[in-house]
Each structure stands twice: as C-alpha cells, then as structure tokens.
Amino acid sequence: MNGTHRVTPDVAAASSAPVFPFSALLGQSELQQALLLAAIDPGIGGVLVSGPRGTAKSTAARALAELLPDGRFVTLPLNASEERLVGTLDIETVLRDGAVRFSPGLLAAAHRGVLYVDEVNLLPDALVDALLDAAASGINTVERDGVSHSHAARFVLIGTMNPEEGELRPQLTDRFGLMVALQNCFDPQMRQQIVKARLAFDTDPHAFRERQVRQQDDFVRRIRAAQAALPQLVFDDAVHQHVGTLCIGAQVDGMRADLVMLRAARALAALEAADAVTVAHVDRVAQSVLLHRQRNGDAPAQQHNAEPDRQKPQSGASGASGNTREEPASGESDWGYLPPEPVRTAHVKGVIPLTSKKR
Numbered sequence: 257m258n259g260t261h262r263v264t265p266d267v268a269a270a271s272s273a274p275v276f277p278f279s280a281l282l283g284q285s286e287l288q289q290a291l292l293l294a295a296i297d298p299g300i301g302g303v304l305v306s307g308p309r310g311t312a313k314s315t316a317a318r319a320l321a322e323l324l325p326d327g328r329f330v331t332l333p334l335n336a337s338e339e340r341l342v343g344t345l346d347i348e349t350v351l352r353d354g355a356v357r358f359s360p361g362l363l364a365a366a367h368r369g370v371l372y373v374d375e376v377n378l379l380p381d382a383l384v385d386a387l388l389d390a391a392a393s394g395i396n397t398v399e400r401d402g403v404s405h406s407h408a409a410r411f412v413l414i415g416t417m418n419p420e421e422g423e424l425r426p427q428l429t430d431r432f433g434l435m436v437a438l439q440n441c442f443d444p445q446m447r448q449q450i451v452k453a454r455l456a457f458d459t460d461p462h463a464f465r466e467r468q469v470r471q472q473d474d475f476v477r478r479i480r481a482a483q484a485a486l487p488q489l490v491f492d493d494a495v496h497q498h499v500g501t502l503c504i505g506a507q508v509d510g511m512r513a514d515l516v517m518l519r520a521a522r523a524l525a526a527l528e529a530a531d532a533v534t535v536a537h538v539d540r541v542a543q544s545v546l547l548h549r550q551r552n553g554d555a556p557a558q559q560h561n562a563e564p565d566r567q568k569p570q571s572g573a574s575g576a577s578g579n580t581r582e583e584p585a586s587g588e589s590d591w592g593y594l595p596p597e598p599v600r601t602a603h604v605k606g607v608i609p610l611t612s613k614k615r
Contacts, residue, residue: 274461278319279471282450283441284312290434290544291320292475293523294412296482300433300519302391302413304376304424304548307438313416314374320412321370323475328369328411330362332387334378342386343407345400358405363387363396366411376415377424384424387413388431430509433516434541435548482526489522489533498535502542506550517545 281288290303305313321329332341343361362371363386371391376384390396391413397406415432417424429435441447457464465472495518503513518533520541525533 275318275322276315277468279468283446287436290436293520296523298410302432304432304435305416311438317372317414326368330366330371332373342398356405363390363409371411371413373415377417377422384428429548434544485526498538506546507552508549513549
C-alpha cells in the first residue's frame with residue numbers, strides 16, 4: 257500500500273455537509289468519554305452504542321471523526337459484501353505478472369478515521385468478525401487462493417444498535433471494547449437546551465461552528481497529546497488488583513475485560529494529562545467496559561427489591577409461611593385456583609430422599 261486511498265462514495269457523502277461539533281454535544285458525557293478513549297487508543301476495540309432512535313448516535317460518531325487527523329468518516333452499508341469491506345485481490349494479475357494488485361475496501365478507506373456501522377446487530381456475523389479483527393489489530397489481511405496482502409487499518413470502530421431490533425450474539429458483543437447505553441431524555445431543561453442547539457446549528461451551521469472553534473481545537477490538541485503520552489504511562493500493582501477485583505465481581509468470561517479496562521484507564525489518564533494511571537481512572541471507565549460483559553447485572557436489583565417485600569407484604573399477600581399470591585387484576589377471574597400445600601415425604605431405607613438430593 258502506498259498510503260493513498262480512493263475516496264469512496266461512503267466517505268465523500270460524509271464531507272458534503274457541515275458537521276455538528278463534538279464540543280457542542282449536550283447530555284452525552286459518557287458517550288463522549290468512550291469515543292475519546294477509543295480515538296486515543298483504537299486498540300481498545302471500538303465502541304458499541306445502544307439506544308433508541310433520536311439519541312444522537314450518528315451525530316456523535318460524525319463529530320468525533322472531525323477531530324481525527326484525516327477527518328475520515330466511512331459508513332458500512334447493511335448490504336455490503338465482505339469484499340466491499342476488506343478489499344479484493346486480482347488473482348489474474350498475480351498469475352500473469354507475478355505482482356499483487358489490491359483493490360482497497362472500506363477498511364482501508366477508514367484508516368486514521370472513523371468506521372461507522374449503524375444497526376450493527378443486523379449485520380452478518382462474518383462481517384462483524386472481520387470488522388472487530390481489524391479494529392483490534394489495526395491491520396487488515398486479505399487472503400485468496402494462497403495469495404495474501406496486508407495493510408494498515410487503524411480506525412475507530414463505532415457500532416450502533418437499537419435494542420428493540422435485536423441483540424448481538426454475546427461472542428461478538430464482548431469483542432467491542434466499550435459500550436454505552438443511551439436513554440431517552442426526560443429532563444425538560446436538558447431537552448430544551450438540546451433542541452435550541454440543534455435549531456441554531458440548522459439555521460446557520462457556519463456561525464454555530466465558528467462559536468465552537470476554540471473548544472474543538474482543544475479536543476484535537478488533547479487527543480494528540482494523549483496519544484503521545486500513552487507509552488509513558490504504566491500500571492502499578494494496586495491498579496492491576498483493582499481491575500481484577502472488578503472483573504471477578506462482574507463474573508466476566510476470559511481476560512478481555514481486564515485488558516480493555518487497563519487500556520481505557522490509561523487512555524483516560526493520558527487525556528487528563530495525569531502522571532500515572534490510578535484506581536480512580538479505573539473506576540471511571542469500568543461501567544463502559546463491564547456493561548456488555550457482566551453476568552451478574554440483575555443481582556443488585558433483585559436484592560434491592562427483595563428487602564422491602566420482606567418488611568412489608570404487598571396487598572393481597574397472606575400467611576406467614578411464605579406462600580403468597582397476588583390478587584387477580586380487575587375483571588380477571590381466579591376460578592379454580594388452588595393454593596400450594598406442603599406434601600410430607602417418607603424416608604425409605606436404602607433410597608436417597610429427593611429432598612436431600614444435591615442439585
């Protein structure tokens with residue numbers, strides 16, 4: 257590869273209109289942090305953004321691209337083929353001239369920029385695998401009939417999804433470095449600020465962007481300084497121990513969560529120009545690292561809700577033996593309902609009682 261790429265329609269379309277500034281995003285601090293960390297260290301593995309329609313997922317992704325060196329923003333269509341994504345090799349040229357002729361795909365076009373995948377949960381698994389492999393390694397390798405070609409593909413992968421339209425398989429979800437779950441905004445004042453900012457941008461985007469120049473330049477400077485500082489930041493034993501404790505407590509599979517949490521904490525420390533990675537940095541990235549990996553996510557909620565039930569039985573509960581029954585809703589009949597009754601068991605010599613059998 258000579259470092260130059262053909263500008264695809266996917267890239268050209270992104271630069272045809274003014275982009276809403278990253279610094280002007282409101283109510284998206286968690287998403288902004290995750291995107292900045294992935295920009296500082298793309299080896300984190302990208303960001304998965306889950307949320308309902310209209311929560312500025314694509315707006316934030318486009319805004320991040322503008323802060324990166326080449327400003328590339330490449331979108332992956334849902335109907336894209338694997339060759340369109342990774343590129344193709346001309347085998348006839350290899351056989352005839354002995355030279356590799358490679359036609360770059362979207363992974364090459366996204367180098368030093370953002371590769372955005374809307375509705376990533378609807379993509380074929382093979383394409384998601386190829387995306388995540390390149391995002392984690394920074395290299396794309398194409399092989400065909402014993403001939404291979406590799407090129408740099410260092411980009412920030414941003415995948416978005418609406419959970420109402422289906423989920424990703426856990427094996428694929430885990431390979432995204434960070435995850436942010438967006439929610440609808442029900443704060444009237446915040447909604448008003450967001451709407452006012454959007455209307456001001458739509459009315460005069462150039463004037464709106466001009467007011468954000470200083471903040472935008474500050475983000476660019478901080479990203480570059482953080483990237484330069486990464487190699488100097490190390491992890492002490494206290495940080496390692498804290499990361500391990502959090503991952504064990506979340507019952508994650510494998511070691512990917514530990515590695516991503518360390519890299520994310522280091523990127524955050526670099527972003528803030530800290531002298532060292534601390535436990536506090538770990539705590540601030542733990543949510544986005546563990547959100548899509550933890551297997552005990554419902555346990556705290558169940559424990560929290562169970563306590564009031566023991567202190568104050570709900571309406572319709574009866575008896576002190578623990579056998580409770582909710583009253584049927586208005587208009588519903590419980591005809592034929594039989595309350596559970598205890599059944600006595602008899603011990604038979606030589607037979608293990610069912611009540612004592614280990615499960």
